[in-house]
Amino acid sequence: MSSALPKAPRRGLADEAADLVRAAILSGHFPPGAALREVELAAHLDVSRGSVREGLAQLEREGLVRGGWHRGTTVIDVTAQDVEEVYTLRAALDRLATTTARRTATPEQLSRLDQLVADMAAEIAGTADTRRLVALDIAFHDQIYTAAGNGRLTTAWRAIRSQLHLFQLRRADAGYDHYRARVVDEHRELAALLRSGDRRTLARLAEEHVDSARRSLLAGLPD
C-alpha cells in the first residue's frame, strides 16, 4: 500500500525513547524549561538509564533540549533570539532545498505536495485542528527536502525541524488567524513554482515564505 518495502529497520530502545520524549515535549507535557531527569524517564518508559541518556543526546542534536556537564537536560525555552536564529537558518536551507528540488523532484513527489496542500485546505474548511495543520505544514517541507535528495541538507533540516515544530505549536496557543489565512495559498504557490518557476523567483519566494513566518511569530512573542 504505502510503499514497496523500503525497509523495516529495527531500531534500538534509544530511538524509541527519543520518539516518546519528543512527542511528550511537542504535546506540551514537558513545557519549555522543564527538567528531564534520566531516572524518572527511565522508570516511566521502562528502559534503562543508558538508553534514555542516548535518546536525550539525540534530542539535543535536534536542538529540542539543552544539557551540560553534570547539570542535567532541560527543554529549550522560546526566546526571541532562538526564533530569530532558527528562522534565519531555515530560510537559507529552504532556499537551497527548493531550488535543488526544482531540478530533482519526480512527478510523484510533486503530486504528493499537491495532496498535502489539499489536505491543508480540507483541514481549514473542516475542524481546523491547529496541531494537525502545523503537522501538515512541516510534512510539506519534509517532502521538499526528500525530493532534493541531499542527505547532508536533510540532516541540517532535521536539526532544526523539531524546534520549528515547537515554535509553531507554541504560537498556536495565542491566536493563529494570520497563519490560517495564508498557509494554504503560500504552500500552493510554492508547489506551483516548483513545477514551472524559474530559479531566482523560487529562491526569493522560499526566503519570503520563511521570513513571513518569522515576523508573524515574533510579533506575538516578545514576552
Added chain:
Amino acid sequence: MSSALPKAPRRGLADEAADLVRAAILSGHFPPGAALREVELAAHLDVSRGSVREGLAQLEREGLVRGGWHRGTTVIDVTAQDVEEVYTLRAALDRLATTTARRTATPEQLSRLDQLVADMAAEIAGTADTRRLVALDIAFHDQIYTAAGNGRLTTAWRAIRSQLHLFQLRRADAGYDHYRARVVDEHRELAALLRSGDRRTLARLAEEHVDSARRSLLAGLPD
C-alpha cells in the same frame, strides 16, 4: 594572554574520546571505510565502552562516521556524491554566515581574519605544510561563523566541518597546486569584502569560493 578566563569547562570522557578518535581519523590512522570497534577503542583509550559509544555518537553527528543497528561504526567513504552534498550545503551556509557577519563582526574579529590570511601567506612562503594550511583555511571560516553569532548556524557548520576537513586532507595526498596557488588570494578577498563589500557581491563571492573548491576537488577524485 590568550583570553580572560571565559571558562574552563570540565568535559566528560565521551568528549575526550570523540576528540581522540576524530584526530586519529583526520591523521589517517583510520582510513575511510575502516571499522571502529567499541571494545578495541575502549581498551586503547582506557575508558569504558559506554563512553566510547557516546563519543562515536558524537562523531556520527559530525558526519565523520556512519553506524547502523548492530552493524558497528565505520569511517565514511569519500564518494563524488558525498563531496557534492557537503559542498553544496556549505555554499548555502557560507552565504548566510558571511552576509550575517558583515553586519555583526567586531573590529577584533575582522583583524583576526587578516591575521589568519597572513599566517596562510607565511605558510606558503615557508615550509608549506599542507596539513597546517588546511587547518588555517578551516579556522578562517570558523571565525566567520563565530562572528555571525548564530548558534544554530554554527551547529550546522560543525555538522559538516569535520567532513570538509577530511575531504581537503584527502585531496592533499594527490597534488595541491591549484589550491596553494589561490587559497591566500581568495581568503584575502573575502576578508576585504566583509569590511567594505555590499551584501550581494559578498553573497556571490562566498558561493563562488565554495564552488571553486568543489570543482577543484571533484576533478581529482572520480576514482
Added chain:
DNA sequence: TGATGTTCTAATGTTGACATTGAGACATCG
C-alpha cells in the same frame, strides 16, 4: 548581617556484566 566555607544530597558520569543480533562458515538438499 553579609560574606565565606562546609556538608549534604539528588542527579549525572562511568563502568563491567549480561543479552541480543548480524554476518559469515559450514552443512544440507535440490
Added chain:
DNA sequence: CGATGTCTCAATGTCAACATTAGAACATCA
C-alpha cells in the same frame, strides 16, 4: 554445483551498580 537452512561467535545493545559532581541548605566568622 548452486541455493537454502543452520550454527557459531564476535560485536553491539541493554542493564544495574558504583563514583563523581553541582547546587542548595546550613554553619561559621569578620
